[in-house]
Amino acid sequence: MVNKKDLDFLSREFETSEIPKEKKYLLKYFRKDVQQSFLKYYFVFGDHTNFVDHTGIYCQPRWLKILHKKLIDLEAIHSSAKESFDLELLSKIEAGKFKFKV
Numbered sequence: 001m002v003n004k005k006d007l008d009f010l011s012r013e014f015e016t017s018e019i020p021k022e023k024k025y026l027l028k029y030f031r032k033d034v035q036q037s038f039l040k041y042y043f044v045f046g047d048h049t050n051f052v053d054h055t056g057i058y059c060q061p062r063w064l065k066i067l068h069k070k071l072i073d074l075e076a077i078h079s080s081a082k083e084s085f086d087l088e089l090l091s092k093i094e095a096g097k098f099k100f101k102v
Contacts, residue, residue: 017044028096029074030067034059038067073100 017040019027030039034057041051048064051057074093077100081089092098 019043023075025078025094025096026071026074028094029070035067038064039071042068042071074098 019039020043023043026039027036030036037055037057038048038051038059041055042048045054048068051064052059077098078090078093080086081093089098
């Protein structure tokens with residue numbers, strides 16, 4: 001039985017897919033081609049384990065972990081700002097001006 005992830009891989013969905021509309025602010029923090037490919041891949045598969053094998057883009061495992069942590073941290077801070085109605089922080093994050101260390 002073929003599952004959705006297998007079909008997404010076979011159709012190379014991760015190359016042509018768009019970042020979800022509500023997550024477009026992430027493109028301001030992931031500017032390089034490799035980083036944007038990572039985002040697309042992550043939003044299709046929900047994981048980065050096979051990123052290098054599936055995309056053919058070489059990336060150190062350490063760098064993938066850093067990108068993953070950056071993504072998780074940014075989404076957590078964004079979600080927290082939304083829940084607490086901190087509009088100043090929310091606008092700062094969505095404008096790409098939020099500074100944090102990974």
